[in-house]
Amino acid sequence: MxxxxxxxxxxxxxxxxxxxxxxxxxxxxxxxxxxxxxxxxxxxxxxxxxxxxxxxxxxxxxxxxxxxxxxxTTNVSHFFRENHHFDYLSTTIIPHLRKKLAAGGKARIWSAGCSNGQEPYSIAMTILKEAPDLAKKDLKILATDIDPEVLVRAKSAQYIGSLTTGLSDEIIKAFCTSSEQDGEIALTLKPELRNMVAFRQLNLHAEWPMKGKFDAIFCRNVVIYFDEETQARLFRRFAGILEPGGWLMLGHSERLSESAAPLFENAGVTTYKTKSNTLLLSTTEAQAQKGTV
CATH class of the missing domain: 1.10.155.10 (Chemotaxis receptor methyltransferase CheR, N-terminal domain)
Structure with missing residues (x-):
């Protein structure tokens, strides 16, 4: 060798x-x-x-x-990582989704680069904790990753050892069942959580099959692997697939590129909201669907 x-x-x-x-x-x-x-x-x-x-x-x-x-690729994650985003989900995004769903609309959240699944399940836990009634509405969480191996682990919804980092006793009691595996405690997430999340393999660099729009996108600690041009193209595509006024969450060391910044406004710590300039967004959306931006 x-x-x-x-x-x-x-x-x-x-x-x-x-x-x-x-x-x-x-x-x-x-x-x-x-x-x-x-x-x-x-x-x-x-x-x-x-x-x-x-x-x-x-x-x-x-x-x-x-x-x-x-x-x-490096698949490092834990539950409720960068917790300020889940606080924002509770205080700002969930009330918006509640109004939208009450009016007969649908709600969609995308965890882009979901790794072992802790991020989308943390989103689902937050929703079930703050507004359990929304799980019975037309609300879905899409979780995607380029790595098929981590998606197998995510779909199993079973976590052991360091993979359980971030789960409090309260959360474990509410959303997990425990068993012993190789001398360690294994936590399996309950069906009501698993039913909220759909896992799919997806290369962010390639064409996206999704046709509908999202209310929020969590893409955290992913774009650090991309060069500036690729980051800018991805941010513009995100703007095109988000609802006007939809939210984009990035990782703690990530910032919007200069070319994509006009499409968003700052809404908090590494939290951005798409502007409601329909002409600008509709042009971006048309290009995004073709994978050209």
Missing amino acids: ASAISDRAFARIVAIASREAGIVLAQSKVSMVKSRLSRRLRALNIPSFDAYLDFLETSNDKQEMENFISAL
Whole structure:
């Protein structure tokens, strides 16, 4: 097995990651990339990184391309991470959704880059805690991620060890059942939570199949993997698929790009609200549906 990644091989990895998923890999990530992709070489019994990349680019093996992207992404999350967003959901977004649903409308929330599922389930817990009656209305949470492996874990709704971080005793009592697994306590989320969330595999860098609009999008600690141009294009697409006055939540170290900022107004800490300029948004939406912005 090759002991190092050549400069040429790393450049190819950078190019593929950027092209397929918009992921930016700095030179400082060589050791991480080597460690993670070495597992793919062993799994396929391929002797070198160059040979692996030749296979990846010529075999048209979509599953291995997914494995490649999964290996390069970091899936770190916990329940109620950056809790101010869930406070905002309680105080501002849920009252808005209540009025909308009472008038016969529908409510849609998107957790984009949901990882192991803690984020969308935290959204569902917040709704059930603050307004349990809304779960009986036309309210749905879409949770997407590029990595099919984390989606399997998310759909299982079972968490153990460090994956349960962020769950208080009160939340565990209300929304979880406990069992023992390999000497540790495993928490399984109750059906009323699981029924609120639909998990789908989605590459944010590719075309989106969703046709309806969202009231809120949580896309936190995701765009840090993208370059500025890709971030700007994604923010404009988010603006096009959000309702006028809809909300976008970003991670603590993320900010809107300069080109996308005119589409939003600041609504709180890393919380943004789309402006109600219908002409601007309708143009953005039309382009977003084609994946051109």
